Amino acid sequence: MGAGARPHGSHATWREVRRHLNEHRHELARAADRLYPDLPRVGSTHLLTRETWTPTRPVDLHRIALRWDDRPPAPAVTGREAEAGSTLPPGLPSYSQAMEALDKPRLFEDRTCYRLLDVDWPELGFARGRYFDGVDVGEAAAHEFAAARLLAEADLPLRRLVADPTDLRPRVALPAISMLTLRRDSCTGAMTFVLHWRDPARVAHGGGLYQVMPVGVFQPAEEAADFDLWKCVVREYAEEFLGRPEVYGDAFDYGAWPLYQELTEAREDGRLRRWCSGWVWAPSPSPPRGDRDRGGDLRHGLRRRHRVERGGTRHRREGHPVRRRLSKPVRPPRADAGGRRGRPRTRLEAPPYPRLAAVNRVSTQPGPVADGADRLP
Known part of the structure; x- marks a missing residue:
């Protein structure tokens, strides 16, 4: 040695x-x-990438x-x-x-x-x-x-x-999905999103930084046969916005799960839209996006529990929020949440975890979303 x-x-x-x-x-x-x-970098950020990781245009998550x-x-x-x-x-x-x-x-x-x-x-x-x-x-x-x-x-x-942190061959790269959840008020044009702080005492990676939510390593629930990006996304929404335990069981039935049913229906009828714009590697979001007042009500607590798990922080942006930079130390993907041409982008975590970017549009009933512009504790 x-x-x-x-x-x-x-x-x-x-x-x-x-x-x-x-x-x-x-x-x-x-x-x-x-x-x-x-x-190569992503735009003006410090995020590492490869040309082949970025599609020519955002890809619908369902088409991957x-x-x-x-x-x-x-x-x-x-x-x-x-x-x-x-x-x-x-x-x-x-x-x-x-x-x-x-x-x-x-x-x-x-x-x-x-x-x-x-x-x-x-x-x-x-x-x-x-x-x-x-x-x-x-x-x-x-x-x-x-x-x-x-x-x-x-x-x-x-x-x-x-050597090259963007080379996936030398070591095990475990993808994670980060969802930048956008809510747009169609009356005022205000856009809001949520951040949470990663407590080093609770998480193994990225402790001490702010992050969009939900986010989670791409993995099956209890070894179940759910090799599916959408199922992983819905589980992360349930766990981080609603506080659902990370225990599902091998016989878990997604089709009978009310939250999964409602989000899938919203996706299929256009109330919820999501895109992926690429993979990147950070030396460490992807957003669902939605109109607050289009009448669809996600009745399982997404609006009621907006402050969120693990010391979550609400953050409000006005006008074109995703194009503006945060001034606090967030994980690199969050520092450029808008991505190139205003599109959210995913990033691969620094040697070890990749990030998949998606943009979603979610409909919820009007209600308080986040208080205070440009404020983080």
Whole structure:
């Protein structure tokens, strides 16, 4: 094991670096961006992408085809290489095990996830993966960079092993879907959307930053056969806007679920519209959009519980809100919620999680949405 890959000298030092990472993710992400001067960016943002990840025009979420691969290539980088040693405390062989032992978030389970293999619009290729596959490389690489800044260490052996963060082949990339939920008042033209703060004590990735909602890793519910982007989106709305527990059961029936039925009907009759405009990679939204007063009532609490889960923050924008920049440290996708030509865009999380962008239009009855313009706590 080289000098640049030696493990932390103590558990206390590892915790100190982990705390620094969670407290300074925004600044660290901007600094890490400078490591990739030759990779394409999305517009004027720091989001990394590839030309093939961006379709010529937004794609209806329902038209995206998902392809399954039962025999995917094994990842070349797993986070258990000698180069990852600098990210690990003594006696713990992987970053997920280090988090489990020394800094376990409230939500931290090694669930089945869908691993993104390739992007060929409108088709996406997937295989089976595990949540800790992403943690062991992605969070470890972030920890390595934070340690280099905090402890004045120059070498980044794990990040150098990954090389191009937009290359999906070397390691497991676990896609996540971020939905920027827009509500438009057709009488005043005011547009509102919701942000929530990611509590480092509750989440494994992106702690300490603001984020659109809902958002969630693309994964099945309880190993059920629901390899479907729309089902994942509806589950995230239920969990984050309504506080529904993340327990469904293998025999869960989407067709008999009132919220799923109503949102699907709204999608089919045009009251709810959603598009995807591409994949990106962040060194870390996609919006449903809707008229507040078109008469359709999503009766399951989307309007009543607008302040939302996990310390959620409501945020209001007037006029053309998505084209304006937030002044607070949000995760990179949120810093440019409007995307190029005013379109929301998805981003891939910094080595490890991809983001899928969609734009939805939702109809709800009039009611208080968010208070205060340009304010975040």
